[in-house]
Amino acid sequence: MPLVTTTEMFTKAYEGKYAVGAFNVNNMEIIQGIIEAAREEQAPVILQVSAGARNYAKHIYLTKLVEGAVADAPDVPIALHLDHGDSFELCKACVDGGFTSVMIDGSQYTFEENIALTQKVAAYAHAKGAVVEAELGTLAGIEDDVNVAAENASFTDPAQAVEFVERTGIDSLAIAIGTSHGAYKFKGTPQLDFQRLEKISQLLSGFPLVLHGASTVIPEFVEKCNLYGGKIPGAQGVPEEMLLKAGKMGVCKINVDTDLRLAMTASIRETLAENPAAFDPRSYLGAGRDAIRTMVAHKMRNMLNCSHRI
Template sequence: MKNTNLVTMKEALKIADQRGIALGAFEFWSYEVARAIVQAAQELDVPVILQGGKLEIDRMGGFEETVETAYMAAKNSTVPVALHLDHATTFEDCNAAINAGFTSVMIDASALPYEENMEITRKVARRAHAAGVTVEGELGRLVGEEGDIIVKGPEAAQTDPGEALQFVKDTGIDALAVSIGTAHGQYTFEPKLNIERLDRIKEVVDLPIVLHGGSGTPMNQVQEAIRHGIRKVNICTDIQVAMGTTYIKTIQSEGFKYSCENLWGPSEKAAKAVVMEKIKAFALM
């Protein structure tokens, strides 16, 4: 395990709870993206969560290489930075991330029946907590695609408050991702967050609540959810879209000449701009 200055997500979320805000958990797949995220957080003086799923981690060479990438981006950070494994579906991947130096892992067994979800999540929590690592679990299912997980239809099962209470007791997790009407990826329907359901979950679950599928969700709805207790919001697609569209415009611009800075600089700036916008909104600035 690499010794880094990265903090646990649990510690970062304590700060968010004290401020009554949510932290952005931003997907990264390269040093440039990680650097843009950390720079934005520093300029706004807000803790931030760097996160990667298996697809992004594989692009960076593996778990240890991802830790190295995050460390390089955050080694001189003036704000707390956590490194989180997003949407792992196996104990083995969570264990590999813990051993490599991740400070937080998410086990997403929400596609499984409750008992199986509970058992694998509890197993991950026991392993992670022994190493001082934060654990996020998920109950309920989001529409869309996240890695190998595909859920169709806007009426996919949302999180049951009573079941959420039992799940937290059974597993010992540190944060709970819930389904209240968001989707992964780009929306194919008009989202409407179920704030009433969120309130009922918060009444019985005394943990940071996580909102996945933050990209594309109307910001007024996201901010309303934050006022009602959401403490972490995941963002991926918005960064990818900003970087992709900027890249296309850049190479098609009149007089464009190839160089590292000319080619990649504008996309990195676009990523940073998106992250800054989200951090401000999530901090209710």
């Protein structure tokens, strides 16, 4: 099948009380690992590209790789999504360039400015058959060009969320309830504001919500990175059981980026450390691809509960 939008994915996810995984991609091996996992688990999947990834790999290379993924897994519903688009021009370029979904992140602006920008993107995308995600509230942490200090983070106001959705005409809403970008999501005991999520979900009954900054920061990969020369002390992510709970409360899309980076980096470090004479990129990149496939399959099966949802 061709690339799809997230509309049908989210309808099924909301009704089935699970979330679809949205995985950030930067190169061929990451895409291959994710798609192999989706095919094994018979799960829908969202491949998402950040502005940083687009600058790194170029739009044309990434879209052609995704075209290959679609041809390689014709039975898997695949959406191509722009993650954290920061301008109308970037969102327009991605819609015009074949993306089926875009996120406009105007969370750094005032409420009214965010609405105005989001309205403009939604009008253009919808006219072209694409769907739009936007963000209300601000997540702390660092991801590519997104860098928000903890003191500047703000949780999503439920009443504002209703007004925002009604006035912008968006198709899904990214909310802030305690997740954060990067590998250091919590300093103490992990906590998410499920009361806030419940209130938003009740007020926006049937409307798909999104969690950014939702990597679990799998300890195995953190330990392996550190064992083979990395320096990632004290990294901590969102526990799987919290994400499963969120999927039962209206969250239809869960973003994963940090775990992909950790899985690939840990495997590459291990491969090179244990095989110091190796210099064929296929050996260490192949190991990274395998680690991503195994990790993503685990998430689809145990964290997202979206296995066999095709």
